[in-house]
Amino acid sequence: xxxxxxxxxxxxxxxxxxxxxxxxxxxxxxxxxxxxxxxxxxxxxxxxxxxxxxxxxxxxxxxxxxxxxxxxxxxxxxxxxxxxxxxxxxxxxxxxxxxxxxxxxxxxxxxxxxxxxxxxxxxxxxxxxxxxxxxxxxxxxxxxxxxxxxxxxxxxxxxxxxxxxxxxxxxxxxxxxxxxxxxxxxxxxxxxxxxxxxxxxxxxxxxxxxxxxxxxxxxxxxxxxxxxxxxxxxxxxxxxxxxxxxxxxxxxxxxxxxxxxxxxxxxxxxxxxxxxxxxxxxxxxxxxxxxxxxxxxxxxxxxxxxxxxxxxxxxxxxxxxxxxxxxxxxxxxxxxxxxxxxxxxxxxxxxxxxxxxxxxxxxxxxxxxxxxxxxxxxxxxxxxxxxxxxxxxxxxxxxxxxxxxxxxxxxxxxxxxxxxxxxxxxxxxxxxxxxxxxxxxxxxxxxxxxxxxxxxxxxxxxxxxxxxxxxxxxxxxxxxxxxxxxxxxxxxxxxxxxxxxxxxxxxxxxxxxxxxxxxxxxxxxxxxxxxxxxxxxxxxxxxxxxxxxxxxxxxxxxxxxxxxxxxxxxxxxxxxxxxxxxxxxxxxxxxxxxxxxxxxxxxxxxxxxxxxxxxxxxxxxxxxxxxxxxxxxxxxxxxxxxxxxxxxxxxxxxxxxxxxxxxxxxxxxxxxxxxxxxxxxxxxxxxxxxxxxxxxxxxxxxxxxxxxxxxxxxxxxxxxxxxxxxxxxxx
DNA sequence: AACACCGCGTTTTTT
DNA sequence: ACGCGGTGTT
Numbered sequence: 001x002x003x004x005x006x007x008x009x010x011x012x013x014x015x016x017x018x019x020x021x022x023x024x025x026x027x028x029x030x031x032x033x034x035x036x037x038x039x040x041x042x043x044x045x046x047x048x049x050x051x052x053x054x055x056x057x058x059x060x061x062x063x064x065x066x067x068x069x070x071x072x073x074x075x076x077x078x079x080x081x082x083x084x085x086x087x088x089x090x091x092x093x094x095x096x097x098x099x100x101x102x103x104x105x106x107x108x109x110x111x112x113x114x115x116x117x118x119x120x121x122x123x124x125x126x127x128x129x130x131x132x133x134x135x136x137x138x139x140x141x142x143x144x145x146x147x148x149x150x151x152x153x154x155x156x157x158x159x160x161x162x163x164x165x166x167x168x169x170x171x172x173x174x175x176x177x178x179x180x181x182x183x184x185x186x187x188x189x190x191x192x193x194x195x196x197x198x199x200x201x202x203x204x205x206x207x208x209x210x211x212x213x214x215x216x217x218x219x220x221x222x223x224x225x226x227x228x229x230x231x232x233x234x235x236x237x238x239x240x241x242x243x244x245x246x247x248x249x250x251x252x253x254x255x256x257x258x259x260x261x262x263x264x265x266x267x268x269x270x271x272x273x274x275x276x277x278x279x280x281x282x283x284x285x286x287x288x289x290x291x292x293x294x295x296x297x298x299x300x301x302x303x304x305x306x307x308x309x310x311x312x313x314x315x316x317x318x319x320x321x322x323x324x325x326x327x328x329x330x331x332x333x334x335x336x337x338x339x340x341x342x343x344x345x346x347x348x349x350x351x352x353x354x355x356x357x358x359x360x361x362x363x364x365x366x367x368x369x370x371x372x373x374x375x376x377x378x379x380x381x382x383x384x385x386x387x388x389x390x391x392x393x394x395x396x397x398x399x400x401x402x403x404x405x406x407x408x409x410x411x412x413x414x415x416x417x418x419x420x421x422x423x424x425x426x427x428x429x430x431x432x433x434x435x436x437x438x439x440x441x442x443x444x445x446x447x448x449x450x451x452x453x454x455x456x457x458x459x460x461x462x463x464x465x466x467x468x469x470x471x472x473x474x475x476x477x478x479x480x481x482x483x484x485x486x487x488x489x490x491x492x493x494x495x496x497x498x499x500x501x502x503x504x505x506x507x508x509x510x511x512x513x514x515x516x517x518x519x520x521x522x523x524x525x526x527x528x529x530x531x532x533x534x535x536x537x538x539x540x541x542x543x544x545x546x547x548x549x550x551x552x553x554x555x556x557x558x559x560x561x562x563x564x565x566x567x568x569x570x571x572x573x574x575x576x577x578x579x580x581x582x583x584x585x586x587x588x589x590x591x592x593x594x595x596x597x598x599x600x601x602x603x604x605x606x607x608x609x610x611x612x613x614x615x616x617x618x619x620x621x622x623x624x625x626x627x628x629x630x631x632x633x634x635x636x637x638x639x640x641x642x643x644x645x646x647x648x649x650x651x652x653x654x655x656x657x658x659x660x661x662x663x664x665x666x667x668x669x670x671x672x673x674x675x676x677x678x679x680x681x682x683x684x685x686x687x688x689x690x691x692x693x694x695x696x697x698x699x700x701x702x703x704x705x706x707x708x709x710x711x712x713x714x715x716x717x718x719x720x721x722x723x724x725x726x727x728x729x730x731x
Numbered sequence: 732a733a734c735a736c737c738g739c740g741t742t743t744t745t746t
Numbered sequence: 747a748c749g750c751g752g753t754g755t756t
Binding site: 070071072097098099100121123124143196197198200201232261262264265363364365366386423425427547548549550566567568569587588590591592593602606628629 | 732733739740741742743744745746
């Protein structure tokens with residue numbers, strides 16, 4: 001390696017414009033390396049430069065490198081940037097998500113994996129439907145045995161590498177039932193050659209583990225393995241990576257324990273520690289210089305996250321100037337909060353800022369509606385990031401199900417989805433009959449449908465309808481043989497009457513569904529089958545693409561929209577102007593996370609993630625009252641606000657009203673005495689001359705300026721009153 | 732098959 | 747409050 005450097009090779013483009021730590025990581029020896037990369041510390045840059053270094057300096061072939069990410073977006077970005085640097089298309093380098101890589105391995109070793117060659121992917125929606133069907137067939141009460149719960153149980157077991165056969169016999173009723181559903185689910189999937197997302201990883205893991213030749217092949221091939229967002233790996237993903245490593249290869253993992261926000265879906269931050277222990281001679285490098293946020297924002301974020309324990313410990317610093325203070329706005333209610341945010345965004349835009357530089361971040365999706373209303377009212381263009389993705393839309397999934405069924409007639413999952421969509425007289429009874437018979441005979445529903453028609457087992461009407469369906473699919477199968485991918489999809493959408501069916505719906509929704517179908521045809525036209533695999537038919541490649549990649553919902557870069565998203569979806573992004581909305585106890589930190597300390601720490605990390613998205617200016621907002629679940633609720637400021645030192649915050653003053661410093665407001669008064677000498681306290685019953693009897697809900701401030709919130713019951717509702725004038729008497 | 736009504740839950744999301 | 751999914755009615 002040293003000799004490589006002695007040559008007159010120009011490596012300046014690899015190391016210039018990097019700080020010392022980044023350079024250390026990029027040019028590190030071929031060893032196991034843990035890069036603790038703080039928010040905005042340039043980790044993608046380091047990964048990309050590192051890979052280029054491996055190729056150009058260490059002379060590794062791209063063939064010998066494996067780079068793993070969590071999202072397709074991250075994989076794509078990495079690929080693009082590597083290609084730009086290396087100056088060639090590193091086609092034989094594996095860069096992808098855990099799932100896409102697993103899928104690739106399963107395709108190559110389908111026999112060893114005990115899968116049919118044409119195994120199909122089912123997404124979580126398909127999985128849910130299948131589980132629901134199993135529960136129904138077991139004649140169980142869905143209310144008592146929610147499919148969601150069973151789905152969670154199954155995925156959780158798989159994520160921990162546990163098969164039904166590994167489960168100990170249990171006499172717990174619930175456990176027993178879940179086991180039997182899991183077992184049945186596994187049988188059906190195996191029989192029909194279906195794999196869900198968790199299965200992709202588990203099956204790959206088992207295949208590699210149980211086949212020495214395959215294991216050695218990959219261990220030898222992947223001389224260097226790089227993993228991004230390591231704090232998000234789950235147990236199985238860790239074991240999966242562990243299996244690929246050997247004494248002859250090394251790994252570089254990049255992660256940030258402070259940005260671990262996915263423990264609820266199985267991510268184990270602890271894997272960072274395990275790496276240090278399990279991988280020999282690990283070199284740990286900390287990237288602590290932040291290139292994103294101004295000084296104030298960063299210090300505030302550092303102070304907040306310092307309240308968490310068991311951290312690896314990092315101290316992010318920046319060379320940037322202090323910048324503006326964080327502004328805090330205490331809104332009267334959620335509408336006021338939205339109004340304020342929109343007003344500030346307009347101001348930003350009037351000062352030559354762009355809408356697309358603004359992001360409104362919130363804890364839960366329910367918060368978006370009121371923000372949207374305010375944005376619409378003000379005529380500010382916005383986009384909601386996240387939500388239903390393109391390939392998840394029902395109309396798209398229906399069209400894809402047709403294609404799946406045409407491609408693989410035995411795909412029962414696809415069959416069930418569209419056998420009666422659009423409605424063609426094949427009702428639940430008929431489908432039930434076929435399902436039943438298909439199980440008895442151990443053949444697919446498609447094949448069974450043939451039998452049912454041939455044997456005339458059903459009334460003429462149903463038989464007829466089924467026959468039409470068979471003909472439709474067969475006709476399409478023949479017709480598409482010579483068509484281009486986009487034409488195939490167009491043909492299917494047309495002949496399945498999906499399009500005319502949707503066209504009947506004149507509403508805006510129906511209209512957008514039609515547009516989505518057009519977009520699907522369009523997407524197929526743009527699709528490059530080589531992205532998946534050179535060796536499989538374009539249609540199969542496209543279906544795989546659709547299954548593995550949900551499709552972007554992101555606003556196009558060129559359009560000027562305000563970005564709305566949850567804090568979770570904001571990870572990895574940055575914006576000049578950021579609003580953190582709804583900083584209220586119970587909302588953020590969320591009620592569901594407040595009971596256990598780990599939950600609370602994760603909420604705090606989430607807050608940290610949110611704050612560190614901001615480059616120039618950060619706003620905190622909260623509302624004193626908010627509509628939640630149809631009820632107006634009193635809210636108190638989030639504890640996270642009090643964890644940020646006052647020196648970093650400036651309170652936005654309300655119009656003419658002088659507001660109490662937020663630090664004082666955290667400790668809410670519970671009692672006061674009025675000018676007339678009566679003492680009032682929270683929870684007390686009082687009488688008002690006009691509103692009648694009520695109960696004091698909140699007391700704010702003291703003395704002459706004190707405000708009271710009193711609940712006068714159904715007819716009058718809750719009112720804010722000035723203690724001085726309200727003239728309340730104890731009831 | 733289309734529509735109306737009822738009851739329930741309601742944090743976060745990728746593949 | 748609201749929307750979703752399930753059931754029952756026309």
